[in-house]
Each structure stands twice: as structure tokens, then as C-alpha cells.
Amino acid sequence: MSARDSDGEDPAKPAAKRIAYITPEGARKLRAELDELWLKERPRVTQQVADAAAMGDRSENAEYIYGKRRLREIDRRVRFLSKRLDVIRIVTEPPSDPKRVFFGAWCTVEDEDGTEKTYRIVGADESDLERGYISMDSPVARALLGKREGDSLTIKVPKGDVEYTILSVKYAA
Structure with a gap:
């Protein structure tokens, strides 16, 4: 059973002090x-x-x-x-639209310098930047959530605005 089925919440969008999702x-x-x-x-x-x-x-x-x-x-x-x-x-089931970035997605992005980075959107208990696991509540994850492969987006980070293009979205099999 997916998290959406069990509680009506959408794990793709962070909410104020709500259920903690985890892979x-x-x-x-x-x-x-x-x-x-x-x-x-x-x-x-x-x-x-x-x-x-x-x-x-x-x-x-x-x-x-x-x-x-x-x-x-x-x-x-x-x-x-x-x-x-x-x-x-x-969260055990993939989202209904696997081409969009939701909780659990592996998302490869490219910045304006052509540098590629791969992130996995996870819960706060699992975040580990060295492994590319980012909390769904982080600025980068919040900007990626709901986007599709090929979408461009600007993310506000402490160093300033960074422009990314989403190269791929995958979910664990």
C-alpha cells in the first residue's frame, strides 16, 4: 500500500509538521x-x-x-x-506518473556549467549528501518535486540562484 492510499497525503509535497516518509x-x-x-x-x-x-x-x-x-x-x-x-x-509503490519527480526518485540534473549531479529524494531520516540522498524538505528537493524530465528550473541556494535541467527521473525497481 502506498503512503497516499493509507493516509490521503501526497508524499511528493512537503507539508507543515506532517507524516515522516521514508523509503x-x-x-x-x-x-x-x-x-x-x-x-x-x-x-x-x-x-x-x-x-x-x-x-x-x-x-x-x-x-x-x-x-x-x-x-x-x-x-x-x-x-x-x-x-x-x-x-x-x-513509501513502497512508485508514483502514478513515473516521469515526474516524487518521493523516492533518482533525479539526474545538469547545471548551467554542464555539471551533472544525481540526487535521490528521501525522508529527513535518510538524507546523506555524500550518497546523493537529499531530504524532500531541502530547497533542491522542493524545487524538483513535481517536475518532469527535460524541465528547467532555478533553485535558490545559499550561494545564489542555480539553473538546472532535469536529465532523467528513475525509481528503484
């Missing part, structure tokens, strides 16, 4: 991180804290103090991931 790949990564923290990292650190506590004076025990701090960090991240996984909507 299946992104959801798997969040779940894997939660499992790693809860099932492996936390038990390991808990054991280290117990071992350090058994050494005596806890007030000057750096291993104990660091371990307790690390447990708080793990617990904070586990709470965040658990809550996040409860509210995200996994």
Missing part, C-alpha cells in the same frame, strides 16, 4: 540500528558498567562513569528510534 531501505537501516543498539551494544556496555562497578569506588572510576554516560546515550537513541519507527510511513 523501505531507510526503514530497514533505522530498524537495524535499533536492533544493534538494543540487542548488542546496550548489553555489552551494561556488562562493562557492572564490571567497572565491581572494582569499588565509583566516584573516581572513569570506566564506570564513561559506561553510564554511554548507556544514557544508547537509551536516548533507542527511545528516539522506537518513537520514529512508530510514526514513519514507508
Whole structure:
């Protein structure tokens, strides 16, 4: 079931404080991180804290103090991931018009200098500029959403206005 079918929202257009969309790949990564923290990292650190506590004076025990701090960090991240996984909507189906840029699209653009860049429009939890994954709420993604292959657009970025032409729009198979 697509996100549009389940809640009437259109994942192509960002809205004020609305549902957080995510790709299946992104959801798997969040779940894997939660499992790693809860099932492996936390038990390991808990054991280290117990071992350090058994050494005596806890007030000057750096291993104990660091371990307790690390447990708080793990617990904070586990709470965040658990809550996040409860509210995200996994977008599994391609849009009805695969020639347009919507959530999940791989979009190759060319700037006025002829430089090509490929971006994937993803949720905020998945953005990773090094991989070309940009949040659907970013200025570049907002300008691309709803456009078609061959369209030209101007994007306002901190460095100024940049002119792009969309070369291709693809969705994961």
C-alpha cells in the first residue's frame, strides 16, 4: 500500500509538521540500528558498567562513569528510534506518473556549467549528501518535486540562484 492510499497525503509535497516518509531501505537501516543498539551494544556496555562497578569506588572510576554516560546515550537513541519507527510511513509503490519527480526518485540534473549531479529524494531520516540522498524538505528537493524530465528550473541556494535541467527521473525497481 502506498503512503497516499493509507493516509490521503501526497508524499511528493512537503507539508507543515506532517507524516515522516521514508523509503523501505531507510526503514530497514533505522530498524537495524535499533536492533544493534538494543540487542548488542546496550548489553555489552551494561556488562562493562557492572564490571567497572565491581572494582569499588565509583566516584573516581572513569570506566564506570564513561559506561553510564554511554548507556544514557544508547537509551536516548533507542527511545528516539522506537518513537520514529512508530510514526514513519514507508513509501513502497512508485508514483502514478513515473516521469515526474516524487518521493523516492533518482533525479539526474545538469547545471548551467554542464555539471551533472544525481540526487535521490528521501525522508529527513535518510538524507546523506555524500550518497546523493537529499531530504524532500531541502530547497533542491522542493524545487524538483513535481517536475518532469527535460524541465528547467532555478533553485535558490545559499550561494545564489542555480539553473538546472532535469536529465532523467528513475525509481528503484
